Amino acid sequence: MSGIFISFEGPDGAGKTTALKKLMPLLQEKTNKEIVLSREPGGSSISEKIRKIILDIHDEEMDPRTEALLYAASRRQHLIDVILPTLEAGKIMLSDRFVDSSIAYQGGGREIGTEAVSKINDFAIDGHLPDLTIYFDISPEVGLSRIRKDHEGQMDRLEKEKLDFHKRVHASYLEIVKNNPERIVTIDADQVPEKVVADALEAILKRFPEIFNEGE
Template sequence: MSGIFISFEGPDGAGKTTALNALVPLLKEHTNKEIVESREPGGSEIAEQIRKIILAVHDEKMDDRTEALLYAAARRQHVIDVIRPTLAANKVLLSDRFVDSSIAYQGGGREIGTKEVAEINDFAIDGTIPDLTVYFDISPEIGLSRIRKDHEGAMDRLEQEALSFHQRVHDSYLDLLAANPDRIKSINADQKPEKVVSDALDVIIKRFPNVFNGGK
């Protein structure tokens, strides 16, 4: 595969998706490669259907391991339908979340075990790993306060979890960062949005100077 795979990660409220949306037009100014945006859970027709089940607010009785398996199933379909074809076509894939999210949220947050969730997803992704992961870091307290302010009560199942859950998620992300320093690069998300986007852009350009080389 000759394309580039970049994933974007972060706790709830980090502003990851907003930053990604702002990054796309900037990245397009720095490369001739086609850029494809996607997300998880979701990204393809079947995966989006699984997303609706996973994040439905009324599914409080969903078993934690069922949740983890559904995320892995959606991810597998995303890999097959979107990620691998995009990379094979020599394009740049930007994914809003990937396997690190499951390890942090289900493995750490749900306390299933990060090793166990990683093993489930190793089977699902079958060797498909991001070339770079941009991690937007923010404290659980600030992240949750942002969510409550921005969503005005309309939060999904994971966002509604207690602070202790989100603290475990944050801690798991930091463990992943420590274990994968070459792949995962951290951005301070507790800054002005413009600075967050600028920092993320710098990280990507420095990692792939031959692709994002200052303009077309």
């Protein structure tokens, strides 16, 4: 495949989605390749339907393994409907979350086990890992305070979890970063938004200089 696949990860409250919206036009200015932005869970028609089930605040009785399987199912459909066609067309694929999220949230946060969740997702993604992952790091305490301030009354089922859950998620993310130094670049998300975006942009330009200089 001639395209580039970049995923963006981080605990709740890291500001990842906001940074991505500001980052995309800056990247587009520097390349002639089309950039496609998507998200998980969701990103395609079927995957968005699964997203509604996963994040519904009324589904508190959902079993952790059911949740993990639903994420993997949504991811598989997103891969087939959006990611692979984008890469096959030689475009740049930006995904707001991918497989690392499940390993951190369901494997660590839900305490199912990172190895078990990795196996589920290995089947789902069939070897299609991102070429680069930008991880926005923030402490659970700061992340939760941001969520409660910015998402008051609109928090989803995972955002509503207690601090201990988010601490496990954060610890799992740090372990994933440690085990994947070639793929993952860490950005300090506890900075002003402009600096977070600038650092992410620099990391991408550094990794793919042959792609992001065509527009200059």
